Amino acid sequence: MIECPRCGKNNQPHYKFCLGCGAELPRDSAQPKSFTAPTPPSGIPAGGGAGPAMAPTPAAPMPRPTSAPAAQPAPQPAPVAAAPAPAPDAKVPCPQCANPVPANFKFCGSCGFDMTKAGPPAVTAPVAGHAPAPSQGSGQLVLIRPDGTEGDRFPLSGTTTVGRDSNGPFAGDSYLSPQHAAFQFQAGGVSVTDLNSLNGVYIRIEHDVPTELVPGSIFRIGQEIIRLDTMAAPRRGADGAEIMGSANPGFLGRICLLIGRDTVGNCYPIPPTGLHLGRERGDVIFPDDGYVSGLHCRVHGEGGRMFLTDVGSSNGTFVRVQGTALVPRGALLLMGQQLFRVEY
Secondary structure (H helix, E strand, C coil), X not given: CEECCCCCCEECCCCCECCCCCCECCCCCCCCCCCCCCCCCCCCCCCCCCCCCCCCCCCCCCCCCCCCCCCCCCCCCCCCCCCCCCCCCCEEECCCCCCEEECCCCECCCCCCEHHHHCCCCCCCCCCCCCCCCCCCEEEEEEECCCCCEEEEEEEECEEXXXXXXXXXXXXXXXXXXXXXXXXXXXXXEEEEECCCCCCEEEECCECCCEEECCCCEEEECCEEEEEECCCXXXXXXXXXXXXXXXXXXXXXXXXXECCCCCEEEEEEECCCCEEEECCCCCXXXXXXXXXXXXXXXXXXXXXXXXXXXXXXXXXXXXECCCXXXXXXXXXXXXXXXXXXXXX
């Protein structure tokens, strides 16, 4: 936690501005919170610990005067119904960065925006036993920094186009196309469409869950971009003789490293047993790519189809979107050189 030097309020370590007073927080003064309960100013009563609460002794009733009738009490004013307080866990989006901010906070902890200028939030207390319904047709892209912390948040609603021409975290990424991708809300969730970008949109696959590939599928591990290709049958000469070469044990296809939009580097045939890829172990090694795990993923066949499986890598395996794809809630996306989490 970071303690605000102005008002003393504790803030989350990744907050830039105090949620209590809006002051900019120091980045190098985060102190561990003490878990020792402070001693009360008056000390602890003898006998250790607090005993049962004592009931107050009722005062003796005052004698009623006999010389004059008792005065009638003045009528009490009718109680004024207080405005319902927002639920303790209710949050409202920041108008400037879309970061969810607790309803009783005055400032956004992400960008420092004065939440009092946003007008009274429309907060609905959750009904007991029922979770609040998610908002329809809106969400956000959350930037994941290289150290794993959360960065800028970019709001999504309806159909939203992102790219180098957009504001926020996209403007400074030279690997993004001006109009890179479009996000659209629909009945099944959120879909993303690659707008013929140069470097593509990639969705991270789950660990140990085979993901089907088709000829032409492109995936990424670390900084390596790889394409799955079919292998043409050996050509025969005009007289029907086959060209001599290495025996084909029944290759399932091949993977090729992409070094340009239409240029490939090394290619590797996929045997019936499949291929393992990694930085230190496997059939195909990338020793100079520090973002590739020691044993990263596997390309293999099953039932006449090809699959890609992440075998527990640290930085993940990403498959490029071809056309339009549905994005699961909480999925991680690579666009340009930045990683985003999709929330809706």
